[in-house]
Amino acid sequence: VQLQASGGGLVQAGGSLRLSCAASGRSFSSYAMAWFHQAPGKEREVVAAVSWNGGSTYYADSVKGRFTISRDNAKNTVYLQMSSLKPEETGVYYCASRARPGIEIRKDEYRYWGQGTQVTVSS
Numbered sequence: 277v278q279l280q281a282s283g284g285g286l287v288q289a290g291g292s293l294r295l296s297c298a299a300s301g302r303s304f305s306s307y308a309m310a311w312f313h314q315a316p317g318k319e320r321e322v323v324a325a326v327s328w329n330g331g332s333t334y335y336a337d338s339v340k341g342r343f344t345i346s347r348d349n350a351k352n353t354v355y356l357q358m359s360s361l362k363p364e365e366t367g368v369y370y371c372a373s374r375a376r377p378g379i380e381i382r383k384d385e386y387r388y389w390g391q392g393t394q395v396t397v398s399s
Contacts (some may be wrong), residue, residue: 277301277388281371284393289363291397295356297371297390305329305349308374311356312383314392315367320383323369324356328377363399368392 283295295311310325324345325334333345339358347354354371372386380386 277304277307277373279371279373279388279390281369281390281393284369284395286396286398287361289361289397289399291361292357292359293361293395295358295369295371295393295395297354297356299352299354299373301352303375304352304373306377308377308379309345309347309354310334310372310374310379310381310386311345311354312370312372312386313365313367314370315364318367320370322381322383325379325381326354327379332379334379334381358395361395361397363397366395366397368394 278300280298308327311323312320313323314320326345342360344357370392371390373388375387
């Protein structure tokens with residue numbers, strides 16, 4: 277599976293962005309997907325995850341009610357809709373794919389990674 281993230285950019289605090297992650301490979305629809313955030317100088321942390329069919333989702337407490345993860349298996353794409361963005365959410369956002377259908381939140385459970393897309397939230 278190869279992943280290509282896009283949709284990052286510069287946005288003011290309180291604004292919105294939608295990230296996309298396009299996947300190649302026939303197994304995409306069988307695998308759980310997640311978005312991770314890495315702030316400058318910090319560890320990469322899970323933001324949201326979705327199971328293979330979209331039936332289960334996970335959100336970090338800090339983004340609940342503001343971010344929505346979704347997937348379109350027909351398009352081999354996973355999305356992260358982000359709203360009410362905060363300056364501390366600046367950083368690189370990575371999409372990742374497990375080789376299994378269920379959700380996990382540990383980054384070492386994810387086998388495939390995209391190159392990341394930069395999000396900058398100005399105050």
